[in-house]
Amino acid sequence: MLQSTLATKTSKENPKDEHALNAQLLVRAGYVDKVLAGVYAYLPLGTIVLRKIEQIVREEMDRVGGQEIFMSSLHPKENWIATGRWESLDALFKLTSRYDNEYALGATHEEEVVPLMGKFIRSYRDLPFAVYQIQTKFRDEPRAKSGLLRGREFRMKDMYSFHTNTTDLDTYYSRVIEAYRAVFSRLGLDAILTEASGGSFSKLSHEFQVVTETGEDTIFYCKQCDKAVNKEISDRGLCMTCGAVGAPLRASEVGNIFKLGTKYTDPFDCSFTDEHGASVRAVMGCYGIGTSRLMGTIAEVTADEKGLAWPESVAPFSVHLLALPGKKADIAATIMTRVRSLYDQLTAKGNAVLFDDRDVSAGEKFADSDLLGVPLRAVVSEKTLASNSVEVKERKSSDARLVTIDQFLSR
Amino acid sequence: MLQSTLATKTSKENPKDEHALNAQLLVRAGYVDKVLAGVYAYLPLGTIVLRKIEQIVREEMDRVGGQEIFMSSLHPKENWIATGRWESLDALFKLTSRYDNEYALGATHEEEVVPLMGKFIRSYRDLPFAVYQIQTKFRDEPRAKSGLLRGREFRMKDMYSFHTNTTDLDTYYSRVIEAYRAVFSRLGLDAILTEASGGSFSKLSHEFQVVTETGEDTIFYCKQCDKAVNKEISDRGLCMTCGAVGAPLRASEVGNIFKLGTKYTDPFDCSFTDEHGASVRAVMGCYGIGTSRLMGTIAEVTADEKGLAWPESVAPFSVHLLALPGKKADIAATIMTRVRSLYDQLTAKGNAVLFDDRDVSAGEKFADSDLLGVPLRAVVSEKTLASNSVEVKERKSSDARLVTIDQFLSR
Numbered sequence: 001m002l003q004s005t006l007a008t009k010t011s012k013e014n015p016k017d018e019h020a021l022n023a024q025l026l027v028r029a030g031y032v033d034k035v036l037a038g039v040y041a042y043l044p045l046g047t048i049v050l051r052k053i054e055q056i057v058r059e060e061m062d063r064v065g066g067q068e069i070f071m072s073s074l075h076p077k078e079n080w081i082a083t084g085r086w087e088s089l090d091a092l093f094k095l096t097s098r099y100d101n102e103y104a105l106g107a108t109h110e111e112e113v114v115p116l117m118g119k120f121i122r123s124y125r126d127l128p129f130a131v132y133q134i135q136t137k138f139r140d141e142p143r144a145k146s147g148l149l150r151g152r153e154f155r156m157k158d159m160y161s162f163h164t165n166t167t168d169l170d171t172y173y174s175r176v177i178e179a180y181r182a183v184f185s186r187l188g189l190d191a192i193l194t195e196a197s198g199g200s201f202s203k204l205s206h207e208f209q210v211v212t213e214t215g216e217d218t219i220f221y222c223k224q225c226d227k228a229v230n231k232e233i234s235d236r237g238l239c240m241t242c243g244a245v246g247a248p249l250r251a252s253e254v255g256n257i258f259k260l261g262t263k264y265t266d267p268f269d270c271s272f273t274d275e276h277g278a279s280v281r282a283v284m285g286c287y288g289i290g291t292s293r294l295m296g297t298i299a300e301v302t303a304d305e306k307g308l309a310w311p312e313s314v315a316p317f318s319v320h321l322l323a324l325p326g327k328k329a330d331i332a333a334t335i336m337t338r339v340r341s342l343y344d345q346l347t348a349k350g351n352a353v354l355f356d357d358r359d360v361s362a363g364e365k366f367a368d369s370d371l372l373g374v375p376l377r378a379v380v381s382e383k384t385l386a387s388n389s390v391e392v393k394e395r396k397s398s399d400a401r402l403v404t405i406d407q408f409l410s411r
Numbered sequence: 412m413l414q415s416t417l418a419t420k421t422s423k424e425n426p427k428d429e430h431a432l433n434a435q436l437l438v439r440a441g442y443v444d445k446v447l448a449g450v451y452a453y454l455p456l457g458t459i460v461l462r463k464i465e466q467i468v469r470e471e472m473d474r475v476g477g478q479e480i481f482m483s484s485l486h487p488k489e490n491w492i493a494t495g496r497w498e499s500l501d502a503l504f505k506l507t508s509r510y511d512n513e514y515a516l517g518a519t520h521e522e523e524v525v526p527l528m529g530k531f532i533r534s535y536r537d538l539p540f541a542v543y544q545i546q547t548k549f550r551d552e553p554r555a556k557s558g559l560l561r562g563r564e565f566r567m568k569d570m571y572s573f574h575t576n577t578t579d580l581d582t583y584y585s586r587v588i589e590a591y592r593a594v595f596s597r598l599g600l601d602a603i604l605t606e607a608s609g610g611s612f613s614k615l616s617h618e619f620q621v622v623t624e625t626g627e628d629t630i631f632y633c634k635q636c637d638k639a640v641n642k643e644i645s646d647r648g649l650c651m652t653c654g655a656v657g658a659p660l661r662a663s664e665v666g667n668i669f670k671l672g673t674k675y676t677d678p679f680d681c682s683f684t685d686e687h688g689a690s691v692r693a694v695m696g697c698y699g700i701g702t703s704r705l706m707g708t709i710a711e712v713t714a715d716e717k718g719l720a721w722p723e724s725v726a727p728f729s730v731h732l733l734a735l736p737g738k739k740a741d742i743a744a745t746i747m748t749r750v751r752s753l754y755d756q757l758t759a760k761g762n763a764v765l766f767d768d769r770d771v772s773a774g775e776k777f778a779d780s781d782l783l784g785v786p787l788r789a790v791v792s793e794k795t796l797a798s799n800s801v802e803v804k805e806r807k808s809s810d811a812r813l814v815t816i817d818q819f820l821s822r
Contacts (some may be wrong), residue, residue, distance in 0.1 A: 007478050007540040008531050031526055033482045036514070042481040044542065050481065067418050070453040070461065072446045073484070073547060074564045095516070097563075103447070105506070105516075116444055116452050120419050129418040131455065136484060138545070140508045152508075153485045234635040246494045256519050 001317070003356045006030075008043045010368050020214060022296035023147025025308050029371045031299075038144025038152035045372070046295070048127055048316040050155065053298075054134050056186050056313065057157045064172075066132040066159050066180045071112045073136065075104040079111040082267040088257040092320055105138040110264040110286065112162045118270035121282055125163050127272060128172060129404040132159030134291065144294050146216065147295025156294035161266075161285040164272065169259060176287050180208055183289065187298060188311030191254055194219050195240050196230035198258055204233075205258045209251035212301050217253055219247030246368050252297050253290075260284040308373030309395045319346060320374035322365045324381035331382055339380045342390075346394050370395070378408065412728070414767045416647075417441075419454045421779050431625060433707035434558025436719050440782045442710075449563035454491025456783070457706070459727040461566065464709075465545050465702050467597050467724065468568045475583075475590045477543040477570050482523045484547065486515040490522040493678040516549040521675040521697065524571045529681035532693055535575050537715055538683060539583060543570030545702065557627065559707025560663055566703035572696040573676075575683065580670060580674040580694050587698050591619055591666050594700065598709060600720030602665055605630050606651050607641035611667055615644075616669045620662035623712050628664055631657030663708050664701075671695040719784030720806045728765040730757060731785035735773045735792035742793055750791045753801075781806070788818065 008030030015027045017034065026032045031046035058068065069273055077094075080086035086094075086104065093105035106112070117131060118323045134157045141152050148154070159176070163169040177193065184191035192206040198205045209219050209228060219228040220237030228251075229240055231323055237246045262281045267269070271279045295314075312318065323339040325332035336357070343355040354374055356365050362381075369377050379391040379400075390408045393400035419441030428437045428445065437443045442457035453461055469479065488505075491497035496503075497515065501585035502518035517523070528542060545568045552563050559565070570587070574580040588604065595602035610617045620630050620639060631648030633655055639662075640651055648657045673692045676682070682690045706725075713720045722727065723803040736743035744768040747768070754766040765785055767776050773792075780788050790802040790811075801819045804811035 003434075004478070004481060005540065007528060007542055009537075030531070033530070034514070035523065035527070036485060036487055039483045039485045041483055041523065043527075044478040044480055049480050051479075065416070067455040068458045068462075069455055069502075070458050072450045072452055074450045076447055076551065091508065093506055093508065095504055097504065097645045098501065101447070112446065112452065116446070116454075117418060119444070120441070126474070129416065131418055133458075138485065142510070153483050164655070219585070267648050 001354050003354055004358045006044065008045065010371050014071070017355070018147060019145055020134060020147035020149060020240065020300070021297070021303060022149065022300040025105050025303055025371070026148065026296070026299055029308055029373070032148070036152070038141055039149065040148060040292070041151075045316045049310065050292060051316050053294050054155070054313040057183055057289055057291060058134060058349065060179045060183045060186075061132045061157065061159055063182075064130070064175050066130045069131045069133050070135065071106070071133055072327035073106040073138065075106055075112055077102040077104060079115060079268075080104045081134075083111055083264060085111065089191065091141055093138050093140050101288065106135070107134070107137060107139045109135075109158055110160070110260070114264045114268045114270050114284075117160070117162060118265070118268055118282075120399065121162060121270060121272050123307045124274050125265045125282075126270050127282065128161060128163045128168055130159055130161035130172065131294055132157060132287075137324050143160070146214070146296075148292050148299070149214070150216065151292065154290060157289045157291055159287040159322055161287070162270075163283045164274070164280065166259070166261065166283055171287050173257065173259060176257060176285070177206065180257070180287075180289070184208060184210075184254065186293065186313050187194075188313060189294075189298065189301070190219060192219065192226070192228045192251070194228040194230050194251075195233065196256070197233050202258045202260055202263065205256060208255035209252045210254050210297050210301060211251045213250050214300060215249050215250040219249055221249050222246040252293070252300075254294050254297055255287075255289045257287045258285065270290050302372070304396065306367075307371030310375060312375050315375050317352045317374045318376060319351055319353045320369050320372065320377045321346070321353050321355045322377060322379045323357055323370060324362045324365070324379060328381050335380065335382060335385060342380065342405065342409075343395070349409070351411075412765050414765055416770045417455065419456065421782050426441050428669070429558060430556055431558035431560060431707070431711070432562065432714060433711040435709070436714055436782070437559065437710055439721055440784070441508050442719075448562070448600060449552055449561065450542040451559060451562065451564075451703070455726045460721065460725050461703060461706055464598065464705050465566070465568070468594055468700055468702060471590045471594045471597075472543045472568065472570055474593075475541070475586050477541045478604070480542045480544050481546065482517070482520050482527065482544055484517040484549065486517055486523055488513040488515060490526060491515045492652045496522065496614075496677060502552055502641050504551050516805070517546070518548060520544070520569055521571070521671070525679045525695075527682050528571070528573060529676070529679055529693075532573060532681060532683050535683050535685050535691075538693065539572060539574045539579055541570055541572035541583065543568060544752075557707075559703050559710075560625075561627065562703065564599045565701060566608070568700045568702055570698040570753075572698070573681075574694045574696070575685070575691065577670070577672070577694055580696050584668065584670060584696050587668060587696070588617065589666070591700070595619060595621075595665065598705065599724060600665065600705075600709065600712070603630065603632060603637070603639045603662070605639040605641050605662075606644065607667070607786055608644050613669045613671055613674065616667060618664045619666035621665050621708050621712060622662045623708065624661050625711060626663035626668075628662050630660055630662045632660050633657040663711075665705050665708055666698075666700045668698045669696065671697055714784070715807065717778075718782030721784045721786060723786050726784070726786050728763045728785045729787060730759045730762055730764045731780050731783065731788045732757070732764050732766045733776045733780060733788060733790045734768055735776070735790060737793050746791065746793060746796060749796060753791065753816065753820075760820070762822075
């Protein structure tokens, strides 16, 4: 993409109303913009990153047999009354249509998925299965000051599995833990499996936590077991596996999985006929990943004082190509032609390239490049062209090195 | 995909509360399910179709330089007050948070996109650009009885272009008309460019209308000009190009484009500095395509009495492979092994195959295949295997023919 045509621009100043590092950098770099407290719009660069994160999540859910669906955000009030959460879930947004229908705005989707998929569950032969969606969630959160880490409107992948019994659920639950590890690994995140409270869902749950000073949670990490326990269920931080005392760390939750049992199949009478003709309640698991929160977390843990530093897997571009044409008009024109040709060749080979073709100073180009955080910077100037070369530098490396254009093109 | 693992099932009976053909078929076939009047959940097969439609729309918007963004559904009340539509747009859903914030639920996004993108418009050099999103819209519609053709919650691609003057807008507007033609052509739809009222947006607009008996609009089609005019602006149906009287047809709108001028840049003071240093208001166009409505329209216009009949470009699978193992246990086992191997080979070659491996009657498999509407049906039975063949039939053809397995695999 030609940077001169990009609809957004970077900003030198931190937005006044953003306190979280992830939001400060993402807003300054033009990835997102705040619409309301806890509500963000994704701009062109941010949309690419969000879609890449969501595609990785999608691929790993597909790999464990998840079938993608897309449920609604307007939910019938009756469903939420059936589970008791119309009254008990404080964060539930409610709205009334001009025809006096009352709706809940989807804060989570147990109340929709159980009656929806329950229609297709008759016999034990219909189970197990898992369905997931990648969708916007709405929660009337009290605090919404952590940028993308806590939103009133945010993106989430939520998967729901249905089983004949808890043994089958346990087996699938373990497979999903491995799928989650694969997701976070592909995103370049070191996510710690953490035992936590089940909240309104179940007794216990598992979270995946990424260590970051601005995280909202405190976890006790046991190095021996490579596991943690959330402070909310263990004041003393004893490892639930080996009993050792864990090290307290600030962390941000990026995934959360629950064994729901029959908590939501009970109110909707979601049952199947077993091998002996008896009616048995289906058993459920649910598995969440906050994809917009992941974007904020990745931004926050990979950034340095100069700006963002995306891992290759989610970066909006692989290469940031900077043309430094200099001030002599004829030489500048020649340089721009050659860089444009290099850009065309790189793009034709399938590289996602952001080409800084703007008529701004070299200093501004370098500063913007650091802020935008594309993994590889490639600079072309009169000097590099003299040796038929490009000066390349990885975003977080301090070493820039010359490589010949031929070598660079063979990447 | 193995049909035995598909989380949904077909139904023989029409849903009682669906009057529109598209919804009857899509619900019976398990593509969607109704959550509320005008609100649908997309099941696994429907989600594939919806995503394919949206990907085609995305590719064509990218081709005319559209930059994808993703705005919020919660909008600040102030923005809607600024344009006067907080009061005037009856279909606007409003909600109040427990902290007394009032929000609009995104019915359309002019009120969000102008302040959002206006931040990046300073000089004439920053223009033109176009941004688009593919997102859920919410409208408190009075009638919601047309299945996916009119929803209270529906999917839409909305693009917004920003220009220095109306001549530049006119040029881009014409390019988008061609992009829309490309979208509808790839979707297998014959969409007629139709002059229509601008509604609350502008004086005149253009719609793309697909002729169907259950459409909500009446258009007058001029064969000479291959254009139409919507009845809402022309009782007598005179062609606005040649003046001839057009033929009245029932049609369903699948796209709608407007020259907004400064209607929405005025209230938000979205201006730029021109070449002479003067402050000038930016000029806008907006371009909508209802992607869930498109799914309903395609379903409706391609279906026959047996069921759905998707065009290849949006079909959930390319091939529906039916195994008819018969009743002799040993022969059946051999046949299933061979069909499974055929399925593996087809899939390995990149074909999207739905393999009906279920233990149900041949009649049920054929009926389901017609209802599901996969473009090509391939049947393998003891009889076809005797000649090392597969019996193939296009969904709407009455001719089934034998082709050798080798030929079939080379497709």
